[in-house]
Amino acid sequence: MLARPCALAVAAEVRVSAGLEGVVAGRSSISWVGGETSDLVYRGFDVRELVPGVPYESVAHLLLLGEPPEADPSPVLTEALARARTPSAGALAGTDALDPKLPPLEALRTILSLLGDGSWGYPPRLEDGYRLIAQSPVLLTRFVRRARGLPAVPPRPELGHVANYLHTLHGREAAPQQVAALEAYFDLLADHGMNASTFVLRIAISTHSDLASAATGALGTLKGPLHGGAPSRVLEMLRAIGRPEAAERWIAERLARGELLYGFGHRAYKSEDPRGLLFHEIARRVAAPERVELAETVERVGLAALRAAHPTARIFANVEFYSAVVLDAIGLPPELFTPTFALARTTGWTAHALEQASDNRLIRPDVEYVGPPKGRRWPRPRRDR
Numbered sequence: 001m002l003a004r005p006c007a008l009a010v011a012a013e014v015r016v017s018a019g020l021e022g023v024v025a026g027r028s029s030i031s032w033v034g035g036e037t038s039d040l041v042y043r044g045f046d047v048r049e050l051v052p053g054v055p056y057e058s059v060a061h062l063l064l065l066g067e068p069p070e071a072d073p074s075p076v077l078t079e080a081l082a083r084a085r086t087p088s089a090g091a092l093a094g095t096d097a098l099d100p101k102l103p104p105l106e107a108l109r110t111i112l113s114l115l116g117d118g119s120w121g122y123p124p125r126l127e128d129g130y131r132l133i134a135q136s137p138v139l140l141t142r143f144v145r146r147a148r149g150l151p152a153v154p155p156r157p158e159l160g161h162v163a164n165y166l167h168t169l170h171g172r173e174a175a176p177q178q179v180a181a182l183e184a185y186f187d188l189l190a191d192h193g194m195n196a197s198t199f200v201l202r203i204a205i206s207t208h209s210d211l212a213s214a215a216t217g218a219l220g221t222l223k224g225p226l227h228g229g230a231p232s233r234v235l236e237m238l239r240a241i242g243r244p245e246a247a248e249r250w251i252a253e254r255l256a257r258g259e260l261l262y263g264f265g266h267r268a269y270k271s272e273d274p275r276g277l278l279f280h281e282i283a284r285r286v287a288a289p290e291r292v293e294l295a296e297t298v299e300r301v302g303l304a305a306l307r308a309a310h311p312t313a314r315i316f317a318n319v320e321f322y323s324a325v326v327l328d329a330i331g332l333p334p335e336l337f338t339p340t341f342a343l344a345r346t347t348g349w350t351a352h353a354l355e356q357a358s359d360n361r362l363i364r365p366d367v368e369y370v371g372p373p374k375g376r377r378w379p380r381p382r383r384d385r
């Protein structure tokens, strides 16, 4: 949009990009989102090369250290996360003091803040990232179990990061198929270019803030349903529709009310979201066939309705659509969908914090001032005159 600035702004025309669409806000070698070509690439590796099968520790190794590990799961990351997994007494006490009625996402936001005990400085260190990645699931599951009246379950050193998350949540070792599906989820959600929450994190780091504070801001951004808050709403939609025959009417009525269809559309992908395609395959393996059939019908009907309403918009199902089916199938309750997304993204957030600090410049854009021009007079006499 071209707009003419008021007298206070610069004399030349300014170009305003609402939503910063098309604005390149920096350089990154962590991940590439190919929105036109259905690509997601981590440091040169197509995610289809990694998922399913590569353990989260190895993906984290790649994202944080730049190269793949010498073995799977990465011995370096396995060791580092195991070493970092014990929260401080303050973080444990703070978590236990939280109101058990809090939704887990609100609790996790406070938990990330609790991790920042004054010892996390600038520039962020890899060790800070290990603490963030390793301790967030321990504290979140401790909170969830306490809210359910259950004792905390300590992590088991012989289990991997994802298996430990399920173990400390449910108090029993998860089935290998569940761990494999959630591992794919963690891998695919680990990073995604300059998404909104990562951008917020990089802004915070650019001011020389610390990683715990930056991650708290990032989670507050991920929470929104236009970003990471969508998956539980996808499940609500599937449950409300109930059976394939009801999809057309339900969707038409929802769109007629001007409401969003969660799980559809993406700012970056103007072609299929590659993660969505992978989650569709995983859903076929782990979810009940009737649930997959319902989701496939809702996808088909939803896309037809959205494309009819917005013929030029190039709308596809996004990552949240089939990932919600997968998370539901492996027994995670909907209130843990977005917190689980955040746990997976702590690796990407750490990688971006380190990268931002390695070549920092304060991120501080301009805004076009469109208020009244300079020169107004205060309506009453001022006291000091």
Ligand code: ACO
Residues within 6 Å of the ligand: 225, 226, 227, 228, 230, 259, 260, 261, 262, 263, 264, 265, 266, 267, 268, 306, 310, 313, 315, 318, 319, 320
């Ligand atoms: N439901 C209803 N209408 C939609 C949807 C949707 N899911 N997606 C796009 N549209 C509409 C937009 O409102 C817009 O309408 P308008 O031209 O009348 O204003 C039109 O289609 C074009 O949309 P775009 O400009 O291409 O979409 P944009 O880049 O602004 O938004 C967004 C992307 C915010 C994700 C949007 O598609 C949306 O709100 N989706 C639903 C929420 C959702 O699923 N979020 C998760 C995203 S994935 C992630 O962040 C991890």
